[in-house]
Amino acid sequence: LDPHGAPAIHMEHLIIGIVAICTVIWVVVMVMLGVALLRGPRAAADTAKSEAWLAMTVVAAVAATVIIIAGLTIASFYTTRDIGVPKSDALTITVRGQQWWWQVFYAGADATPGFQTANEIHIPIGTDVHLRLESADVIHSFWVPSLAGKQDLVPGRSNSMLLRAEKPGVYRGQCAEFCGLQHSHMAIMVVAEAPADYDRWAASQRGDATMPADPDAAAGRGAFLAKPCAACHTIRGTAANGTTGPDLTHIGSRLTIAAGLAETTRGSLAAWIADPQTLKPGNNMPMVPLTSAELQNISAYMESLK
Amino acid sequence: MTGRDSTDSRDTGFNDGELDHRLASVWSTPPGLWGALSSVDHKIIGRRYISTAFVFLALGGLLALLMRLQLAQPEARFIGPDRYNQIFTVHGTNMMFLFAVPVMQAMAVYLVPLMVGTRNIAFPRLNAFSYWMYLAGGLLLWIAFVLDTGPDIGWFAYVPLSGPQYAAGKRADIWAQMITFTEVSALAVAVEIVVTVFKQRAPGMSLDRIPLFVWSMLVTSFLVILAMPAIMIASTSLILDRLVETHLFNPAEGGDVLLWQHLFWFFGHPEVYIIFLPAVGMVSTIVATFTRRPVFGYLAMVMALIATGVLAFGLWVHHMFVAGLPRLGESFFTASSMAIAVPAGLQIFCWLATMWAGKPIFKTPFLFVIGFMVTFVVGGLTGVMVASVPFDTQVHDTYFVVAHFHYVLVGGAVFPLLGAIYYWFPKLTGRMMSETVGRWVFGLIFAGFNLTFFPMHILGLRGMPRRVYTYQPEMPWSALNLFISLSASILALGFLLFFIDVIRSARSGAAASSNPWGASTLEWATSSPPPPYNFARLPVIGSLEALSDQSTALPVATGLRVDRRELLVSSVVEAIPEARESSAGDSIWPLWAALATTATLIWSIFTPWAVVWGSIPVAIALIGWFWPKGVPEDES
Amino acid sequence: MKDSATLDLTDLPSHGLGTASVSWWGTLAFMLIEGTGFALSIVVYLYLMSLAPHWPLDAAPPDLLAGTILTALLIASLVPNIFLARWARSQDLLKVRIGLIVMSLLGMAPLILRVFEFPAMHIKWDQNAYGSIVWVMLGLHTTHILTDLVETLVLTCLMFSRHGDNARRYGDVSDNTMYWNFVVATWLPMYACLYWVPRL
Ligand code: HEO
């Protein structure tokens, strides 16, 4: 744990406290055990007296247990309150779990349209962010250890949690509830940045995909639209409007592809498109047969979608 | 109908040798395969049950090693995700449903009738039936796994991942139906134990003279009776959702996915105490014997057992702290989960007091108890940690939880169990296990266990989720994982040595006397292993320590018939004799009933009509089972 | 170890009845298991109801007729059942035979009524969760009646066979009557839940 968000910091304090207390309890019990086993020959006499004394000790130990657990309960109750659900005016982001990637919706406001991204959340630092957690299929769990505890994404329900980062940085998270074959490869990146950077990022994400200048990439665009890719993916500003897979409008700007599988580079994109089932066995993207030129062009196009 | 019929023959008329001969001819299981298949002797069935459970332990352990092999390195390609998911699901399911719960019940099947001084368990045929059902359930799971259709949904099979939409094929059905098998057998054994303890205690064994192990099994059996129906409802509902399109767990049609979790954990939490409480009873027994004094605070220990049993039903939500339930309600479950530390602590302190006041003798069973104290307290304390909501939101579903539950399951239940095997082995087989090898076994398992599982706490705190078939090299987890995998081989070596020792000792261990440890409970009053009728004359109990006074003769009761299987029914509280009751003879029908039920249940994975057609052979088998055969046991 | 005889059991009865019988306790334990199951099914019903925007989901409340007659019939069946229990205790073979025949018939009648109860629910099991839980509950209880009926029929045959006149059989009959009381008792909360809760 490397806490950088208020909820995570509260928890860190609690965790350190509880672990410390429990370690002390364990040591005390072990010392008692050691002494009980290894103390010298027992005096045969005064058994009645020592039985009474033992009874007193046991009662005292039980009383101590009661006091300690009462204390721990109260401490965790107050910490729970501190990490509670944010105020309603906080920035709200909707995260939808999908087998095995994260769909992220930023709501629009008034004139500004909303937009969609995948496997990556940007948030401004020092602000409470309200996450609405939903699921498209099975139960997932959103967990970015450095920022906050986890919360499940339950189909048919909508959960809330508070996310807050104090320092800029990229915080990795991962699905924590077993969700099927590729549960292991379902990471998410939370990019916390200064509010100005955040606004710039949001503005660029809001925009449609740009027409690539590079000829390779332009050819890739054509190939993308001609091949089955567009049936599953959306690229705003083009005819591609599939909804099965992640929105690719700004894929080139994301840090990783395939939910944290690899960094976004032209090479990794090409490798992924060429054979998704080997890289992430069982995932829901089929292998689309492409010539090597098409593959190169499409990868170039993807990379250009900043 | 009271009094002495002129025709029957009683034990009063014979000398010892003649009596043994007569009783043996009435109670013995006939030799040969047919005899073996129709036996209803609780000792034969108990031994079978225990051996089968240990086979499942070994198989489950192999799966654990496979997982550790895969996780030793990041992005290893040794096992693919599909197989890995089957492996951890079968490991967890097997360990919980086919090893831990049955093995504890099996120990009770063997020991409880001996410890309460009766000649067979109540409902002996049901006992045979429950073993066959258990075996069938185990075979179902393992055969499916070998055929690559093992369940892959985790041992708690959360919907909708296990539901009709996301778990195609028959894998999830096999999981759910395996639950039905183990459920039926566990419930049957629980009923047998409750009735045996209530009604078949030796005269004079009033409630306050019941050995602690028997108390623990009594409380456990009640937990089984009250908790298992929840999983029965859950697994049946899952099968219905999958097979006939009900919508109980389908949110689109008014169902709810969290309903599954509530039902599962309403059973699942008591389940862990179903595993743990028998172990507590074993610890109490071993502590008493190897400190040469009764356990300190008998009444407190019994109250602690009962309190744990009651509280066990009030904690289930602590497995659902991140599912999005109201925070206030969750805080209640934090409080109740922590409260269970009080009875647990009370027991720990009482054992410590016993050791303090007694004279410890460091034999292998006692070593395992010491190992238990060390590791269980760690596991209990990590349990208290995860009972705190904020703490749990960080470590839930990580290796921290994996560490917690292996500490309580292995440290808290398997260690006492291994101790119990060393302790009762002479009674089970008539032979002693090796003390030298036993020390090695303990050392390897204790060290291997802690080296394997302690680092998992750290992995969990560093963010490694559970149930991942692999992890990325850039995560700070690789070194510890490698270390864990290497340590697991030490643990495996320890278990291997244990199995070797068991097999070797069973064949050629030193012959055991009737009471090799100088213990004070009733099972040691008869020979090792006991004769088919357990006690030639039923013992009469005058104190908690039935055999404490070795110098005088054991008081016994006489007057039972020797020309039929007869045992004594006594009153619930005071154990005052009420009736001489016959005990069912050997029968093949329980096996037929189990086969018919098995066929029905497996068939019903494919079509609901199986239940209709299958009920016919089941009914026939049951009628064959209960229809009187005109043997002396059928008369009154 | 040597024994010393201190207690003579010779004059104990060779079969216990009621609380002195092992099978009585066994029956009680199985009733506890099933009772827990039924209670849980009611809890599931109420749980689903608490989540639903309106209840029953997309269906009219069930028609009362069949279910109410069945309830009345079950309650009425307690009378002969209690008599049968009494006759079994006094080991009166003839009366027990008659009682068992009556109880067999009274076991079949509710099954016939049950056939009309399912359609009275106005919903199928596969329509929505309300339908599912209603059918599950009815199905559970039907199995319950059915198993007891089979047991009663077998006992009836037994009592007409040469094995009939035997204290052990009378014990079985009296356990069977206890079980029937339980079948009736579990139905009452289910009836209230299935028929009246949707009308609240
Ligand atoms: C034998 C089995 C067993 C036992 C005995 C326990 C005992 C306890 N457990 Fe554990 N558990 C068990 C088996 C499991 N638990 C689990 C998960 C689990 C979770 C959910 C974690 C999560 O999923 O995020 C919680 C909150 C607990 C809490 C507890 C508590 C409070 C106890 C208490 O009973 C411990 C009490 C003992 C103590 C405390 C030590 C002795 C007391 C002393 C020395 C007195 C002094 C102590 C104090 C002052 C505190 N358990 C799971 C995971 C299931 C899954 O997800 O797959 C399993 C299998």
Ligand code: HEM
């Ligand atoms: C013998 C040594 C054992 C080893 C090395 C071992 C190892 C493991 C590992 C590595 C996991 C985690 C798998 C994952 O999350 O991917 C696991 C899960 C589990 N183990 Fe063990 N285990 C052992 C014994 C036991 C025993 C004795 C029990 C029960 C009494 C048990 C019960 C479980 C359960 C319930 C799970 C959870 C399965 C799931 O997530 O569905 N284990 N074990």
Ligand SMILES: [Cu+2]
């Ligand atoms: Cu629990």
